[in-house]
Amino acid sequence: MHPERTGHPPQPEGCLTAAVRIPVRIVVLVLVVPLRLGWDVLVLCGAFLRRVFRPVGRALAWFGDAVLAPVGRAVARLAEWVATACWWLVATLFKTLFYWPWLGLWRYVIVPVAVHGIAAPAAWLHRTVLAPLGRGLARGTAWAYARLLAPLGRGTGLVLRAVLVWPWTALWRYAVVPVATGVYRRVLTPLGHGLTWLARGAGRGLALLGRGVALLGRGVGLLLRVLVLAPLVFLYRWVLTPVGRVLAVVGRELADALVVAWRVAGYVTRAVGRALKRLARNLIGRPVAWFYRSVCTPVGHLVRDAVWRPARKAAVEAGRAVSAALASARATVAAARRDAWRALFGGLREPEPVPGIPGRARNLGGAASRQTVPGVAAESEISPRQGG
Template sequence: MSDMDMDKRGPEGYEGGEGCLTTVIRIPVRIVVLLVVVPVRMVWDVLGVCGRFLDRVLLRPLGRALGWVGDTLLVPVGRAVAWLARGLVRYAVVVPAVFVYRWVLAPVGRGIAWLGRGLAGAVVWMVTTLIVTPLAWLFRTVLRPLGRGAGLVLWAVFVWPWAALYRWVLTPLYVHVLTPLGHGALWLGKAVVRVLVVVPAVFVYRWVLRPVGRGLVAVGREIVAAAEVAWRVAGYVSRAVGRALKWLAWNLLGRPAAWFYRTVCVPVGHAVRDHVWRPARKAAAEAGRAAKAALVSAGEAVRRARRDAWRALVGGAPARQPLEPSPVPARTLGSTTTAPGAAPAPEISLRKRG
């Protein structure tokens, strides 16, 4: 439903026209609300952008780091502490407590309970025999007959005269005198309240409060509608301002930075990578391999000298010389066999050459 259709409907449950009050206050209210809401909406959008930036740049990496710390350090430490605490509680508290309860407190408690049952039985028997039985006999034979006689005397002296007075005097007086007077006074009070309270209250409600309330409802409804429209308009304005600021920032900062990166940083980086970093890395690798080979040769020479010195001191078989790598046997001309010292023959036959 469009705003025009909503405006035509008027108040809830009222299908007629809106009235002059709504038409008069609508435009000023919307202008004032728009001027108030636009800065609020722009501040709201700026805070939202800042919050998303902080979430993406700071909060998420921080949360991942904290999660890694918790999973890597805190959880194992907590488990170890919990396991140690369970062990300490079990062997320092639970096991001694169970032992004390099972072998000390439980036997002592059973003995105390048995002794208490015996003492309680003896006390109950003594109280029943010495106190309860005599009191019960005294109540049955003396106190109950005396109480019944005193009750009859009190009824005849006090209760019966008051009952007769209530039945033959007070009840007719209430029914035939006080009740009609009460009905008349009640009717008179209702009439007075109606004339002095109800009628003025109805007049004030009908001709003062209800029109004022309708006006306030119309004003409130217009303020709410104006706030909704102003919030949407403020959103459009805020997005337009944001696009303008983004375009300005890109043309003032982003585009020169991108041009500088493409035209200066990338060629310089490639030149440094091709002419400095790669030769340096290659030279470092060659130096490392040469140093490793030198260390291996020096270690082998030290071991050989140590063995020769040991054999020279204690005697023994001469040191075995390391085997020289045999040359690769070459093929002779016109033959498939190989002979040591012969020059390597070509792989293609002379016949095929001709």
């Protein structure tokens, strides 16, 4: 609400700014307050939906991770197993019908027939007949080339040179070249000089024409500057610039008005929200709290004391009685089972006491005899050998 404090002092505002500011702010405030109210309502609805749908989304994510994902993996594994089995079956069937028969045919029929029926005779024919025949033909051809074709070719080459090459070479060297040299010196060179002179004259004429066009362009430029540029500069300097400044002031004030109106609308929406909250608390919250304290709590205590506790106590006692009945039934069944076992196979053997070896208690030789075992007289502990 307060202007920002900067190092530069605030510039003085004109009458246009003061005249535009208040109406613009009033209009913007009237337009922005409903928008801010709607925006705050949308934000509140978004927060409510986020709080509502976030647990739902987490529950759905947990359901997907805990239920759908294992089911999907199980289905995928089952489908993979079925696909693997089907593929193995199809591959085996395909190999049985199309691969293994042709493989056996190739390995045990075609290859032996080709090796022993075709390749071996062909190798024998090549080694015995074709190779000697080829060597003989090669030697005959080499002799014919060296003795007949080479001399004949050299003679034919000399004849062709004498008939086709040497006359044309002499014609080019002693007829065409002198004539072409004379034509170049006597005809083409003067003609080129004349064309050069004509080109220079045409260039000078074009230069003069270019100067005239330049002068004409300068005149047209001056005319355009006077008739077009000067009015445009006047329009920009004395019309568009003031209008732009006015629009800039209006835009700046409009932006400031939007900021202020947005803040005021925030205060208004906050006050409206607090009023609605207090109204909801007085109309709904307090009656509900009073109903809970005055009605639900006594009824709940009554139900707890009069119904729930006796019912729980009765249930506990019934459970204990059932447990005792089950324990007595188990004991009865165990006793009946033991009696039946004794009746069928006899009772268990009871341990019999083993009688001890009678003797006298030991005592030191020099000490007085002292009875330690009832019914047995004490005897000296000294050996008869030591005593003797």
